[in-house]
Amino acid sequence: MISDAVKELEKKITDKDLTVGIIGLGYVGLPLSLTFMYKGCRVLGFDLDPIKIEKIRVGQSYIKHIAAEKLTAFINQHLFEATDDFSRLGEPDALLICVPTPLTKSREPDLQYIIATAEAIARQLRPGQMVVLESTTYPGTTVEVLQPILEKNGLMAGRDFILAFSPEREDPGNPSFGTATIPKVVGGTDEYSSHLTQQLYGIAIERVVPVSSTQAAELTKLLENIFRSVNIALVNELKVLCHRMNINICEVIEAASTKPFGFMPFYPGPGLGGHCIPIDPFYLTSKAREYDLQTKFIELAGEINSSMPYYVIQRTQEALNEKSKSLKGAKVLVLGAAYKKDVDDPRESPSFKLMELLLQKGAEVQYNDPRIPVLLPRRQHALDLTSIELTAETLSAFDCILLATDHSVYDYDFIWQHAQLIIDTRNVYRTKEQLTKVYFA
16 A cells, blocks of 8 residues: 555656755766756755765865866756755655665675665655665665665555665766666566656656566676676786787787677776776675575686786786896886776776785885876775876886876877886787887786
């Protein structure tokens, strides 16, 4: 039996006259907020970081690909407000949870942020609200973890409030697809909840894709990222083989890509980065153990990808040895701290592991990244560095330049002219005249 309050929620969604609450205003939550505001919805954003709240209040953007002018315009129209006061969670009509889901040190799912958010919502939850989890997690999280917490005060999902899962599919820096144009998968705890959640996202997203359950929606996101992880592991392993065979793996991939069917290109690198691919597959491997199944293929891909920074350091040592130099005491400049080109997102970047390994082996390490001017100690690393300027004098002073992130803004000819030695993990330098000082890794 659907309550009158939920029926009123359906009317608000139909009339597009509602307030959407976004919990977590990071690389997923802030773009999602803008997508709803473009359609005239009011957004109340929640975040624990007072710096983010203050920047939004004064119309400043802390994500490079989101213009401050957009935030200011919506703030002036009274469509956007951000707060760290979680006692206001009862105000929005729909609450979309976009909080981190990291791994523990033993690579087990860490649901502390989801649980804390659910408990905060439960204290304020009122009849007629919608709660949607967007954070990537293992199948069953919505109904096994979130639902019992939200129902502990007597309200029931599907009757008094709506509960669903809809995985985020954000790709920062992608010029072809934005939040509004990436199809949105939705799975509710029941048919009506799924229907109403589809209606909500249909306001802002061009295409909504329904699935039969929250578990199916949760697994959809994991499959997407496991697919990428496995294929990247394949080309990473082939890269190691190709180095030994003196074959350029990227040339091979590009040639194979000319086949108009049955092939999709993936490219090797110094390791995996970002908030998805290095983490998400292990959410499924952990859950699979409950069903007495070892996901060997997924775990092997993870092992290969995790080994790549070590391989890059090995290649760096070999390159220095050929120059009659030792890695211990060598001055190494790492180019790029972002996890991929042309973004300002350092989460899980392989550059951190590379720098830590270099330091452990006694190298003197600096870095440059025009999009990430400062590295402060964080959960995934203990580095405390400031990006240095790339000048002719700076480049020539280093024994080795390790190219980890191939930002488009880099002047690669200038770097090549003044560097003593370049370790190229991104296949930027391919012409024969450059190979005298370039070593591929």
